[in-house]
Amino acid sequence: MEPRLVGPGPYRATRLWNEIIELFRSGMPLRKHRCRFKSYERCFKASEAVDWLHELLGCNQNFGPEVTRSQTIKLLKKFLKNHVIEDIKGRWGKEDFQDDGHLYRFPPSSPLKPYPKKPSCTKEVIKFPDWNEPMSGASQEHILVKSVTMNSEMWYKRHSIAIGEVPAGKLIYRRELTQANVEEIWKSMTLSRLQKTLGLDSLDEVLDTKLVNAKHIVQNVYSVNKQGIVILEDKSKELPHWILSAMKCLANWPSCSDLKQPTYSGFERDVFKTIADYFGQMKEPLLTFHLFDVFVSVLGLLQKHSKVIEALQISCLLLPPENRRKLQLLVRMMARISFNKDLPPLSESVTTRTLMVQAFSRCILCSKDEIDLDELLAAKLVSFLMDNYQEILNIPSSLKASVEEQVVHLQRVQIKYPGADTDATFPAPSFCHQISTDEFESQRANGSQEPLVALLEEIAMNKEISVKDKKKKLKQFQKSYPEVYRVRFPTPEAEAVLFPEKNKQKPPILMWALKKPFQPFHRTRSFRM
Numbered sequence: 387m388e389p390r391l392v393g394p395g396p397y398r399a400t401r402l403w404n405e406i407i408e409l410f411r412s413g414m415p416l417r418k419h420r421c422r423f424k425s426y427e428r429c430f431k432a433s434e435a436v437d438w439l440h441e442l443l444g445c446n447q448n449f450g451p452e453v454t455r456s457q458t459i460k461l462l463k464k465f466l467k468n469h470v471i472e473d474i475k476g477r478w479g480k481e482d483f484q485d486d487g488h489l490y491r492f493p494p495s496s497p498l499k500p501y502p503k504k505p506s507c508t509k510e511v512i513k514f515p516d517w518n519e520p521m522s523g524a525s526q527e528h529i530l531v532k533s534v535t536m537n538s539e540m541w542y543k544r545h546s547i548a549i550g551e552v553p554a555g556k557l558i559y560r561r562e563l564t565q566a567n568v569e570e571i572w573k574s575m576t577l578s579r580l581q582k583t584l585g586l587d588s589l590d591e592v593l594d595t596k597l598v599n600a601k602h603i604v605q606n607v608y609s610v611n612k613q614g615i616v617i618l619e620d621k622s623k624e625l626p627h628w629i630l631s632a633m634k635c636l637a638n639w640p641s642c643s644d645l646k647q648p649t650y651s652g653f654e655r656d657v658f659k660t661i662a663d664y665f666g667q668m669k670e671p672l673l674t675f676h677l678f679d680v681f682v683s684v685l686g687l688l689q690k691h692s693k694v695i696e697a698l699q700i701s702c703l704l705l706p707p708e709n710r711r712k713l714q715l716l717v718r719m720m721a722r723i724s725f726n727k728d729l730p731p732l733s734e735s736v737t738t739r740t741l742m743v744q745a746f747s748r749c750i751l752c753s754k755d756e757i758d759l760d761e762l763l764a765a766k767l768v769s770f771l772m773d774n775y776q777e778i779l780n781i782p783s784s785l786k787a788s789v790e791e792q793v794v795h796l797q798r799v800q801i802k803y804p805g806a807d808t809d810a811t812f813p814a815p816s817f818c819h820q821i822s823t824d825e826f827e828s829q830r831a832n833g834s835q836e837p838l839v840a841l842l843e844e845i846a847m848n849k850e851i852s853v854k855d856k857k858k859k860l861k862q863f864q865k866s867y868p869e870v871y872r873v874r875f876p877t878p879e880a881e882a883v884l885f886p887e888k889n890k891q892k893p894p895i896l897m898w899a900l901k902k903p904f905q906p907f908h909r910t911r912s913f914r915m
Contacts, residue, residue: 391447394584394683394697396591402448403759404498406461407470409446411492414438419489426474429491435462435471436485447689449762452769454740457761459485469493563797569600571796575789576603579782580700583693584683592679598704605707607781614780616711623708625715629664632657637719639729658723658732658745665716665749672713675754677704682763688770695774699782710779713750717768717775720746724772743768838870846874846884853885860884 392401414435416428440458444451463481465471472478474489483490577598581589589595609617618624625633635657673681680701687694702710723729724739733741747764750771771778845859860881864871875881 391689392686394586394686396679396683398679398682398686399753399759399763400499402763405448406443406446406759407465407498409442410439410465410470413442414492416491421474421489426489426491429474429489432462432484432486432488432490435490443762448685449766450769452740452743452765453762454736454744454765455485456744457765459483460761461759466490469497563793566600567796568793569604571793572603572607572789573598573600575792576700576703576785579785579788580680580697583697583700584687586683592683594676597676599706602706603703606703606705606710607786609707610781615714616707618707618711620708625712626664629661630715632661633715633719636661636729637722639723639726654730655732661719662745665746668749671748671750671752672705672709672716673751674705674709677701678751678753678760680704681751681767685763685766688766694770695777696782698771698774698778699780700785702779703782714775714779716746716750717771717779720768721772721775739772742772835870838867839874842867842870842874856884 390405392398392405414430415438416430419426419429419431436455436458439462440453440455443449443453443458443461462471463483466473466478466483467481469478470492471490472493474491476493478493577589577593577595584592586592605619606616609619611617636654639654681698684694684697684701687697702713705713720742723732724742729738732738736744743765747768748761751760751764751767753760842863845856845863848856851859860871
């Protein structure tokens with residue numbers, strides 16, 4: 387069985403768990419071993435399992451080469467606890483697996499995790515201001531504006547005929563958008579963009595949209611400083627000053643601005659331990675429990691760099707502002723420490739980068755239900771965050787521009803002309819609501835013809851254009867929309883009513899006009915001598 391990339395979608399962590407079990411059972415070499423003067427068939431040593439599984443995870447594109455041996459041992463402990471493996475005496479259920487020579491084997495069948503059933507999350511319908519609802523304080527009457535002359539080319543594009551003069555239009559005001567309206571627009575368009583980026587039919591299986599706070603999104607976008615870091619309204623949720631000072635010290639090492647230069651060896655390790663202990667005691671990770679499945683799904687896009695960057699940008703907007711601020715400061719410090727060659731090593735056994743991932747991955751991402759692969763998934767995500775934090779923790783510019791354009795559009799006055807649904811200058815709203823099948827059939831049969839009927843009536847009743855132009859426009863309309871024209875003018879007599887005959891007295895024919903004009907005399911041969 388070959389490893390494959392598990393893409394984004396619901397239950398990705400469970401799918402990864404089941405795939406690793408299947409790969410482990412099908413690929414792990416089994417042979418005969420002796421223990422205490424007794425032979426055991428089809429088993430393996432603990433150290434052999436660590437070697438083989440560590441290599442498998444490192445080559446698997448779902449996890450990558452940054453998986454450490456200690457993380458592999460933790461995973462095998464969970465395998466033993468969940469009866470994926472057992473010792474040669476059939477014992478399991480405890481996490482006492484060690485990287486040594488103890489013998490283990492596979493039970494007759496290793497249990498795969500069933501996909502959990504999540505309560506269905508009903509989609510929240512966001513209400514937007516009605517097109518035709520007037521603004522508060524505005525007059526209920528339509529306001530006439532000056533007639534606008536539009537050329538034939540523009541109207542050919544819209545109605546396939548030229549109608550020349552456009553009658554007086556009407557200004558239709560919309561209700562003034564409240565802050566709550568703007569926040570709900572941000573929430574709706576942010577979730578819609580996230581769903582599109584992940585390539586999912588619905589977000590219901592990875593996110594309960596009711597738990598998404600629209601105020602958090604708006605604050606994360608607009609309440610930021612020059613570096614793009616969130617500014618909190620509630621200062622009590624800030625990091626303690628002593629933690630901020632410690633983080634600045636290591637991030638700017640050796641140029642410590644808040645602290646004096648160290649006076650003893652190992653000072654930097656003590657500062658790092660202080661920071662790690664503070665973040666390690668948090669009850670909930672910075673990416674929150676209810677967004678765990680979202681970020682795990684994003685990891686399925688790691689082969690598409692631009693997609694995963696956009697997905698993480700949008701997902702981080704859903705965080706509470708205090709969590710986003712802490713994440714920005716922490717990941718920035720981690721990245722600077724990892725690339726700081728002037729900082730002394732913070733560990734004797736692992737590299738500084740690996741230490742950063744091991745120390746802070748769990749406080750950034752973990753599952754409330756103790757998903758068995760959450761440590762590996764968190765390490766993968768944190769490594770990617772460190773390498774791309776400047777892009778990921780910025781505001782997605784395309785989303786911001788789209789939302790602000792939509793807000794301006796909803797606040798703008800609409801100009802309506804008779805026979806047309808909207809003015810050509812303004813784009814139609816991009817939101818719609820679901821209707822019944824009967825209502826759709828009725829609208830399809832009647833709704834599309836109403837503007838054409840109104841347009842034909844306007845041409846027919848317009849007394850300001852000449853008879854010749856009116857006939858020309860009616861002929862063009864009849865050619866383009868024969869069915870609509872036949873309903874209005876079923877017989878030639880109905881059409882003739884528009885052009886009453888006028889009795890014109892013909893001028894008398896002059897007799898001289900019938901005579902041939904004077905012709906000059908031409909000499910012929912008979913007159914020659």
